[in-house]
Amino acid sequence: MTDILMPALSPTMEEGTLTKWHIKAGDVVSAGQVIAEIETDKATMEVEAVDEGEVLEILVPEGSENVKVNTPIARLAGEDGAAAPAPKADAPKADAPLPIATSGSGETEEKTDDTAVGPKVQLRDPEIPADAKLVKTTIRDALRDAMAEEMRRDDRVFLIGEEVAQYQGAYKVSRELLQEFGDKRVVDTPITEHGFAGLGVGAAMAGLKPIVEFMTWNFGMQAIDHIINSAAKTLYMSGGQIRAPIVFRGPNGAASRVAAQHSQDYSAWYAQVPGLKVIAPYDAADAKGLLKAAIRDPNPVVFLEHEMMYGLEFDVPDVEDYVVPIGKAKVRREGTDVTITAHSRMVGFALQAAEKLAEEGISCEVVDLRTLRPLDHETIVESVKKTNRLVSAEEGWGPMGVGAEVVARVIEHAFDYLDAPPLRVHQEDVPLPYAANLEVLSLPGADKIIKAVKQVIA
């Protein structure tokens, strides 16, 4: 049995009208068949079935307004995930551009809010005063606040990218920045990643502090030459005379149902490059504090946000100038039996796994890497010296990955403390499939972490 959920047509869509059903209970739907029409203030969209299955029940009648994204709207017989709907963009209204929907990333973050939940108890950073007020903030707003604060502080800081100004960001991360800072400091560009990334690197070398937003890191590949060959290497190649203080940021990692070219993790790609710093935060406080640190850093920084986490809320300390140091991992849960390392969205899965394993009497320590380059192996090694076992978890591919590096460092620095060979959890070694059931099978989650933990403690 599979519930068809109300899809999100755009990254910011929260609800819509279910205008028409093309199916009724008892019908057998086939893959690609249009089953419903959905309307928001921005677009009308047809929903297609991905696989075949019998319609057991229509849960939301046609004509229903304000149906929240992710509400079950119909029930199909069949394997879980096999008949999930594929939204098909249709006739966006002219006055409302939907860059993400038209790029194929329409159905993204809201869908996953339940799979990347935050920890119930968060360990506090030592730098947060004990009496600091904590304010629930989405990751999207935490990133926005970081940019706004740094732009107020330093007039050399500016933001450039596709749809960052008028549209306020494809994921609404630059909300109201154009209004506050004007169009000289919040700059819309054509669809030319290679062009505007190069312009950013030149501006950085000339003394400005650009933040270059990629609509997703997938499109940042067009600009990879500027990131690696220009930004990362110039300090070395100029004998220390020319710096490029620049932040490249945007959504990274697996999105939902957008297929291989729109859905991949660049952590290991950039973390290999000398001259770059690479940051991949998990929660909103780190997103804010680390982005502020990245903007101030004199080096080029690759800042990997998770495409499916922008709408998630976490506690952010309400302190004057919240800056989290680059290059320091964070122990998010203390434990004694096994160390789990993770970054970005995988931290949520690691914490979920740790909670489930605790019910069986297995105590996991979860280390959030936060910065991938430079990697804080001291914190990891310290943890492994205590637990004697290691599982690394990452969303990207395994070979030559972040986990491979973590394991190598632990073997180098704590070989004698290991009681079992370390294990790596990662995506299957394939480009991410589009089909819902294969997508689920390809990506790592809490279940795969639990399996690996049980294997290393066996």
Ligand SMILES: Cc1ncc(C[n+]2csc(CCOP(=O)(O)OP(=O)(O)O)c2C)c(N)n1
């Ligand atoms: C290299 C790259 N950058 C960004 C995107 C995201 N994207 C997809 S469609 C689109 C807007 C396209 O606008 P336009 O060229 O005017 O075509 P339209 O779809 O409006 O006819 C953007 C920015 C992409 N697919 N590839």
